[in-house]
Amino acid sequence: MGFLSYLISGISLGSIYAIIALGYTMVYGIAKMLNFAHGDVIMVGAYMSFMATAYIGWSPLASVVLAMAVCTLLGIIIERLAYKPLRNATSLAVLITAIGVSYFLQNIALLIWSSNPKSFTSIISLDSLRLFDGQLIISSVTLVTIAACIVIVYGLTMIVRYSKIGKAMRAVSEDKEAAQLMGIDVNQTISVTFAIGSGLAAVAGVLLCSAYPLLMPTVGAMPGIKAFTAAVFGGIGSIPGAMLGGILLGVIEILGKAYISTELSDAIVFSVLIIVLLVRPTGLLGKKISEKV
Amino acid sequence: MKKILKLKKDTRKNLITYGMIILAFLIVRFLSASGNISSAFRGQLVPICVYIVMAVSLNLTVGILGELSLGHAGFMSLGAFTGVIAAIILQGSVSNPLRLAIAMVLGAVIAGIAGLVVGVPALRLRGDYLAIVTLAFGEIIKNIINTLYVGIGENGFRISMVNAESLNLGERGTVIMNGPMGAVGIPKLATFASGFILIMVTLFIVLNLQNSRSGRAIMAVRDNRIAAESVGISVTRYKLMAFIISATLAGAAGALYALNFSTVVARKFDFNTSILILVFVVLGGMGNIRGSIIAATVLTVLPELLRAFNNYRMLLYAVILILVMLVSNNEQLKNMTKKFKGFFKIKRPSDLKGGTARE
Amino acid sequence: MSSRLLKTPMVPFPSRAIIPARDLDKPPILEVSRLGIDFGGLAAVDDFSIIIGRTEIAGLIGPNGAGKTTVFNLLTKVYQPSSGAILLDGKDTSGMNTVQINKAGIARTFQNIRLFSSLTVEDNVRIGLHNHLNSNVFFDIFRLPGYWKSERQAHQMTLELLSIFGMEHMIHYKAGSLPYGAQRRLEIVRALATKPKLLLLDEPAAGMNPSETEELMRNIIEIRDALGIAILLIEHDMKLVMGICEGIAVLNYGRIIAKGTAEEIQTNDEVIEAYLGEKKEA
Numbered sequence: 001m002g003f004l005s006y007l008i009s010g011i012s013l014g015s016i017y018a019i020i021a022l023g024y025t026m027v028y029g030i031a032k033m034l035n036f037a038h039g040d041v042i043m044v045g046a047y048m049s050f051m052a053t054a055y056i057g058w059s060p061l062a063s064v065v066l067a068m069a070v071c072t073l074l075g076i077i078i079e080r081l082a083y084k085p086l087r088n089a090t091s092l093a094v095l096i097t098a099i100g101v102s103y104f105l106q107n108i109a110l111l112i113w114s115s116n117p118k119s120f121t122s123i124i125s126l127d128s129l130r131l132f133d134g135q136l137i138i139s140s141v142t143l144v145t146i147a148a149c150i151v152i153v154y155g156l157t158m159i160v161r162y163s164k165i166g167k168a169m170r171a172v173s174e175d176k177e178a179a180q181l182m183g184i185d186v187n188q189t190i191s192v193t194f195a196i197g198s199g200l201a202a203v204a205g206v207l208l209c210s211a212y213p214l215l216m217p218t219v220g221a222m223p224g225i226k227a228f229t230a231a232v233f234g235g236i237g238s239i240p241g242a243m244l245g246g247i248l249l250g251v252i253e254i255l256g257k258a259y260i261s262t263e264l265s266d267a268i269v270f271s272v273l274i275i276v277l278l279v280r281p282t283g284l285l286g287k288k289i290s291e292k293v
Numbered sequence: 294m295k296k297i298l299k300l301k302k303d304t305r306k307n308l309i310t311y312g313m314i315i316l317a318f319l320i321v322r323f324l325s326a327s328g329n330i331s332s333a334f335r336g337q338l339v340p341i342c343v344y345i346v347m348a349v350s351l352n353l354t355v356g357i358l359g360e361l362s363l364g365h366a367g368f369m370s371l372g373a374f375t376g377v378i379a380a381i382i383l384q385g386s387v388s389n390p391l392r393l394a395i396a397m398v399l400g401a402v403i404a405g406i407a408g409l410v411v412g413v414p415a416l417r418l419r420g421d422y423l424a425i426v427t428l429a430f431g432e433i434i435k436n437i438i439n440t441l442y443v444g445i446g447e448n449g450f451r452i453s454m455v456n457a458e459s460l461n462l463g464e465r466g467t468v469i470m471n472g473p474m475g476a477v478g479i480p481k482l483a484t485f486a487s488g489f490i491l492i493m494v495t496l497f498i499v500l501n502l503q504n505s506r507s508g509r510a511i512m513a514v515r516d517n518r519i520a521a522e523s524v525g526i527s528v529t530r531y532k533l534m535a536f537i538i539s540a541t542l543a544g545a546a547g548a549l550y551a552l553n554f555s556t557v558v559a560r561k562f563d564f565n566t567s568i569l570i571l572v573f574v575v576l577g578g579m580g581n582i583r584g585s586i587i588a589a590t591v592l593t594v595l596p597e598l599l600r601a602f603n604n605y606r607m608l609l610y611a612v613i614l615i616l617v618m619l620v621s622n623n624e625q626l627k628n629m630t631k632k633f634k635g636f637f638k639i640k641r642p643s644d645l646k647g648g649t650a651r652e
Numbered sequence: 653m654s655s656r657l658l659k660t661p662m663v664p665f666p667s668r669a670i671i672p673a674r675d676l677d678k679p680p681i682l683e684v685s686r687l688g689i690d691f692g693g694l695a696a697v698d699d700f701s702i703i704i705g706r707t708e709i710a711g712l713i714g715p716n717g718a719g720k721t722t723v724f725n726l727l728t729k730v731y732q733p734s735s736g737a738i739l740l741d742g743k744d745t746s747g748m749n750t751v752q753i754n755k756a757g758i759a760r761t762f763q764n765i766r767l768f769s770s771l772t773v774e775d776n777v778r779i780g781l782h783n784h785l786n787s788n789v790f791f792d793i794f795r796l797p798g799y800w801k802s803e804r805q806a807h808q809m810t811l812e813l814l815s816i817f818g819m820e821h822m823i824h825y826k827a828g829s830l831p832y833g834a835q836r837r838l839e840i841v842r843a844l845a846t847k848p849k850l851l852l853l854d855e856p857a858a859g860m861n862p863s864e865t866e867e868l869m870r871n872i873i874e875i876r877d878a879l880g881i882a883i884l885l886i887e888h889d890m891k892l893v894m895g896i897c898e899g900i901a902v903l904n905y906g907r908i909i910a911k912g913t914a915e916e917i918q919t920n921d922e923v924i925e926a927y928l929g930e931k932k933e934a
Contacts, residue, residue, distance in 0.1 A: 034421040082615055089622035095361050095421050096575060100614030103568065107608040221564075225432075228425060261454075263473075267436035270429035277422060278414040498793050505792030506778070506785050506802060509771070513779045516768035523728060523766075524846050525754035525783045534789060 006258045012142040014250020015149035019204040020227035021242035023197030029173045029237035030193045036098035039224015040105035045071045045202030046209040060123035067202040075198025109217035117216045120209035141210045153243045229273040235286025307500045310583045318489045339553040341593050342488025343546045346495045348573035348585035350542035356580030358535040359515030364427030367434040368540040369547035370562030372400030376548025377476040381469050393482040397548040404544020408537040416532040438559035443470040475558030483553035511535045572610045575617050672898050675705030681882045687736030696722045697906045709883045711897030719906040720886045729753050759848035761839040763855050769828025776827045777810040780845025813841050832859050853885040
């Protein structure tokens with residue numbers, strides 16, 4: 001039973017990684033940049049939900065909507081102010097800017113909310129699921145997280161595959177110039193991608209803090225980096241890849257913690273990244289991208 | 294004739310950099326001897342030297358090679374703990390300066406090897422992978438060092454990942470690394486003079502490399518990878534070369550840093566430290582060695598002077614990163630700032646349309 | 653262009669195809685047979701065969717999107733061919749990468765100029781000389797005699813190479829700040845610095861005015877005569893192609909539709925239909 005219980009909490013943690021990884025993978029696929037600040041948008045989302053429920057007394061669901069709205073807006077603003085002016089700059093310059101934005105968000109949060117951890121009340125207050133005569137208990141947060149991940153991945157796949165903006169996204173990710181020539185508004189497409197990714201980050205933030213209820217300005221940094229690892233693991237640019245990578249990484253992390261060492265669990269997760277890059281740099285479901293000469 | 298002028302210009306630039314360091318060293322020495330330096334500032338001297346070396350070496354990766362490393366502190370960490378272990382093991386068997394030198398060389402070598410291990414998978418790939426892999430590497434190092442117990446006792450040199458007791462050091466044993474508590478009982482071998490020497494060695498290596506066949510190959514890879522390959526330059530080889538040299542220097546700096554304190558913990562060399570060094574490089578100008586030196590010095594000394602300002606320091610660093618990148622990479626902003634720096638204008642091609650007219 | 657050119661039948665490798673008479677007694681520098689690559693099922697280049705003589709100036713023409721630059725990318729292994737063989741100076745190049753191809757003797761320029769734009773003109777040429785300089789990273793860092801010797805040598809060779817285009821006075825300018833035409837010429841110099849046996853020029857006259865183009869034509873012939881190398885060029889300027897190319901291959905939809913001398917190409921019906929027909933200004 002122990003193993004099964006670890007496996008389920010691994011899948012649950014992995015589902016959160018997967019939702020975050022979706023944001024990375026979509027932005028990377030379309031804007032060809034690593035949005036380092038993505039992890040910190042998660043943190044902002046969690047604080048929004050926390051403030052709405054704890055200070056204003058909103059319902060959990062309303063707080064999630066607020067968090068999504070704020071993060072969506074934040075994503076668009078970050079893209080406009082910091083990344084759009086660098087559309088033609090080197091990836092090094094964009095990456096350093098993204099790190100700057102990440103640091104900026106963390107430190108603004110530090111000034112507003114201080115470094116004292118806030119205790120986040122789970123937004124999900126359903127009963128736990130008891131199986132095998134109570135030998136296996138699955139918390140409602142776990143179930144909701146996994147369900148949310150499935151719904152989001154399905155929804156995104158449908159959007160990307162069938163909607164007009166989804167087609168524009170795929171076109172821009174293939175060839176920005178050609179897409180522009182075909183009458184696609186590249187800037188708008190990139191903005192929408194950031195908006196979707198950031199909105200999802202808010203969901204991930206709320207779920208993350210529901211499962212691990214300590215809210216701090218740095219709460220998004222580590223999950224953010226791990227989710228990027230998950231995106232690379234699954235194959236950057238691929239939506240199913242982000243889900244697969246996220247869940248595998250979550251399972252590896254929890255099992256590593258349970259059976260190898262708690263202190264080394266992060267080291268294990270990051271070793272996965274290095275091994276993946278050595279063995280299969282395009283990730284599990286990724287395709288090779290070649291540069292135009 | 295032009296060649297001589299050119300050589301003179303490059304050499305002059307480098308000589309000013311060396312001269313600046315020597316002059317600063319002499320002034321501090323003089324002030325220190327005449328008792329005009331506060332003890333707080335005296336305590337900052339070795340860290341300043343260390344941060345200068347860190348900034349210059351990171352500039353080799355970021356400015357000259359054009360790849361982003363977010364784990365520079367990880368290499369520093371490896372160098373630090375290797376240096377501490379070496380210094381404690383050698384206690385009593387060699388003179389202090391030699392012990393420091395050996396500790397720094399070993400720290401450098403281990404960090405260099407780690408650079409190879411990290412660089413091989415990451416540098417074959419394009420884009421942002423090096424950044425994320427080096428970041429991961431820094432975390433891995435921090436994690437591992439936090440679980441490491443190292444000591445020397447009657448059974449010789451012992452390593453454990455369980456706890457200090459399991460080292461079985463016996464009565465007269467010394468615990469060198471105590472898991473999350475970090476390294477303890479470190480001999481304070483670092484001196485300002487040794488920091489000065491490390492800076493000079495670093496400058497010698499980086500500046501000489503920059504103005505040479507190998508350095509040009511590294512910059513060619515940065516400017517245009519495909520063109521570099523087309524003229525027969527192995528991209529991976531030169532990326533690795535720059536990255537390993539950079540890691541090696543960080544290792545030496547790490548050893549010097551650790552041997553300046555009685556205890557040191559792995560947390561000290563975390564992601565924030567890597568970012569701090571990146572801020573030095575970005576503010577000083579990517580590829581600009583002298584800029585890195587000045588930025589590292591100023592940003593290490595200033596926070597001590599402006600303690601009230603402390604809460605906003607990190608925020609300021611974030612703003613520096615964003616603004617410097619925006620201003621130096623966006624055409625419109627670039628043109629706006631150009632007006633203010635007419636003095637530093639490069640020779641324009643419009644001057645040479647007429648053929649051999651100039652001189 | 654006094655050389656007599658052999659007429660090309662539509663027979664692929666290993667026929668002698670078009671080679672200037674003076675090169676006939678020497679093995680060809682490049683023999684390509686049935687080269688092909690497809691991108692996601694679409695054949696970008698198909699069944700491409702060509703032979704180039706030791707000191708030949710050959711042209712590769714065709715409408716936009718015909719696959720000319722792709723041929724260059726295949727020859728230099730920027731793309732690995734999916735079929736066919738490339739023999740450079742009689743040696744099989746399969747399994748080689750871009751770097752090895754350059755060391756084996758092919759140098760190229762790029763359609764969209766790829767200079768090391770933040771570096772000086774001199775540095776650009778010295779980087780081209782990279783594999784012909786005897787220094788290494790230890791000599792470099794410790795400034796051992798090997799370093800100084802190689803630097804002196806590099807400077808001398810750089811000046812010699814730049815003198816081909818009379819660009820010696822520009823050595824201290826940043827490559828990225830040069831006028832367009834000078835950038836194209838610098839790219840040729842950088843390619844020559846690698847001491848190639850075969851030089852590939854991708855639209856060398858693009859963006860040049862007629863008098864610059866004429867000068868370039870003289871320069872290309874001078875380079876061939878002085879260095880005794882073969883040159884294969886892609887160009888849309890028909891005056892240049894018809895003026896200096898001894899053998900011309902015409903590419904359309906990734907396939908060679910004609911090979912021959914300038915006169916033969918100009919009178920070939922298929923070529924006129926595919927290409928010259930729509931761009932009669934040539």
